[in-house]
Amino acid sequence: MKNQVQLITYVDRLGGGGIAQLQVLLQGPQGLLQGLFGGVHLLPFFYPIDGADAGFDPIDHTQVDPRLGAWADVRALSAQCDVMADVIVNHISADSPQFQDYSERGEASRYAGLFLTLDSVFPGGVDERQLLAVYRPRPGLPLTVATLKNGQKKLLWTTFTPKQLDIDVQHAEGRAYLDGILQRFADSGIRMVRLDAAGYAIKKAGASCFMMPETFAFIAEFAARAKALGIEVLVEIHSYYRRQIEIAQQVDWVYDFALPPLVLHAFFFKTAAPLKRWIALRPRNALTVLDTHDGIGIIDIGADSADRAGSPGLVPPAELDALVERIHAASQCQSRQATGAAASNLDLYQVNCTFFDALGGDERSYLLARALQFFLPGVPQVYYVGLLAGHNDMALLARSGVGRDINRHHYDQAEIAAALQRPVVQRLLQLIRLRNEHPAFQGRFELLESEPEVLAMRWQLDEHEALLRIDFRDLGHTLSFSGGAPLQF
Structure with missing residues (x-):
């Protein structure tokens, strides 16, 4: 990069x-x-x-x-x-060919193990405590009730939206x-x-x-x-x-x-x-x-x-x-x-x-x-x-x-x-x-010593230097660099 x-x-x-x-x-x-x-x-x-x-x-x-x-x-x-x-x-669309194949063929589909369900994550059953322990980036449980095209009902794992079906990456x-x-x-x-x-x-x-x-x-x-x-x-x-x-x-x-x-x-x-x-x-x-x-x-x-x-x-x-x-x-x-x-x-x-x-x-x-x-x-x-x-x-x-x-x-x-x-x-x-x-x-970066309200940083490579200093109390600042005039905002 x-x-x-x-x-x-x-x-x-x-x-x-x-x-x-x-x-x-x-x-x-x-x-x-x-x-x-x-x-x-x-x-x-x-x-x-x-x-x-x-x-x-x-x-x-x-x-x-x-x-x-x-x-x-x-x-x-x-x-x-x-x-x-x-x-x-983490997930794939519910409209993907993989899920459509699974929805039609169920366990006979080659993709049956691709999609995570409540049972595949909790094969021994689950209680309230275990479900509440799951970290959530959004409100609600990470589950969506779905009826497959073959008539089966599944609790699919959906971390984000019902259209984003979590996959088993392992x-x-x-x-x-x-x-x-x-x-x-x-x-x-x-x-x-x-x-x-x-x-x-x-x-x-x-x-x-x-x-x-x-x-x-x-x-x-x-x-x-x-x-x-x-x-x-x-x-x-x-x-x-x-x-x-x-x-x-x-x-x-x-x-x-x-x-x-x-x-x-x-x-x-x-x-x-x-x-x-x-x-x-x-x-x-x-x-x-x-x-x-x-x-x-x-x-x-x-x-x-x-x-x-x-x-x-x-x-x-x-x-x-x-x-x-x-x-x-x-x-x-x-x-x-x-x-x-x-x-x-x-x-x-x-x-x-x-x-x-x-x-x-x-x-x-x-x-x-x-x-x-x-x-x-x-x-x-x-x-x-x-x-x-x-x-x-x-x-x-x-x-x-x-x-x-x-x-x-x-x-x-x-x-x-x-x-x-x-x-x-x-x-x-x-x-x-x-x-x-x-x-x-x-070159080399250095965080310079300064007052708590001030941030000062410097880069150096041989004779080349760039310095930034910002005082957050009043936004007074210095932006200087070798070979050019300082910048002021």
């Missing part, structure tokens, strides 16, 4: 075209984003992109949605820049299914995958069914299978921050999901203390993000839900609650309309809002947040809405009723061109180029 800023985007929501059109936007001679990014993470482009969960419920994970193009287009893009794609390991068919996806990716030039929903992939009676030792073992095994095909693995887990440190020791890359809420905490509470504590602990093999296609994670800096007394979070519970309210206030309560019980596709641990609006649309704070992100060790990813300093899409939220759509705007070419002329976006592009091109970022 190149040590340069990456873009994360839906193919059809940035420019309104397919993969070939996105390639022109990113790499074409007249492309509006030409030369900005060392890589691009294409959010699910599989068939179909408009299912129950915006492509995260594929009917066929090995088919490009024809509305976006074909594998030849992916291969052409991967020849121009690094491409990352999602491997959705079954021969489950393993073959995932290996087929990896091979298709490798053949198409994809050299990085994001392991989606991996924390829920293993189910075990009497346990939480989330980030267990068996889950870590599965992640390590899958990463080894991917590595054999020349593919790097990024693991996507929203959980207690120390679990990210554990996972980082087993895979190529993890997300720094603690960063977005800690950055907001620093601005709202005018202190860098929790943020600096995390910087001293965090794994270096991290992709840094401020925003993604999901919400702003809160669980990532909170206490361990399984052991609150003995495993405190990076910020106290009262400040965590206040942080959520500050985001709602800064966004003029728009985020409240998209979060929790206010919208479908519920996530119990995320606040749905664009990062720009979470900071109240304050351009200086936003640019300082991006500079902070780019200065941390790891590879920065910028979400397409964040790239354009996008506002909450309340119209899309109203139409879909899906909370996360508040941060999934559809940009046409004219909107992109207009957004790129905004001063805040121009300054962000300047920061991206600085991060990509300055030699200091290939």
